[in-house]
Amino acid sequence: MxxxxxxxxxxxxxxxxxxxxxxxxxxxxxxxxxxxxxxxxxxxxxxxxxxxxxxxxxxxxxxxxxxxxxYRAYTIRQSKDKYCYYNREDFNQAFVSGGMAQEAGVFDYVFVPEGQFLLARYGKIVATAPTQEEIVRKMFKVYGCAYTYIC
Incomplete structure (x- = not known):
């Protein structure tokens, strides 16, 4: 063509x-x-x-x-249930309380209240924010530039 x-x-x-x-x-x-x-x-x-x-x-x-x-290395996830304590090194590991995280041997955890968002880079949590727009802005800041498109 x-x-x-x-x-x-x-x-x-x-x-x-x-x-x-x-x-x-x-x-x-x-x-x-x-x-x-x-x-x-x-x-x-x-x-x-x-x-x-x-x-x-x-x-x-x-x-x-x-x-x-x-942005393939980044993941944005919303905390949706009672599991609000996330392992900073592996956001797929979540706990109901800080005590439960420590019981499992996780001492570096992040509290993300229900409904808020977390940003992970290569599986490690790097930021949290109350809104999706704010977490996207933080992703652009961590990445160093913002890619968008228009038609």
Missing amino acids: AKRKVYITYNHQEWTFDDKSALMPLLDGEDDEIREFYVTDDNFAILLRNGKTFDVRDSAKEAQEFILRQ
């Missing part, structure tokens, strides 16, 4: 097919630029890293797969 050229501004994701000059008036300061990509059709997705144009994928599904690969 033939690829079509698309031009996208770095800062604001304004885009156009084939006519780079149409974007020149939209440039925003010294750090903005026009990037050139190739797509197969009009249903492409623009990948963003920290809110700036990073890359282009031919579909939203491809963009989602890329982002999943970037």
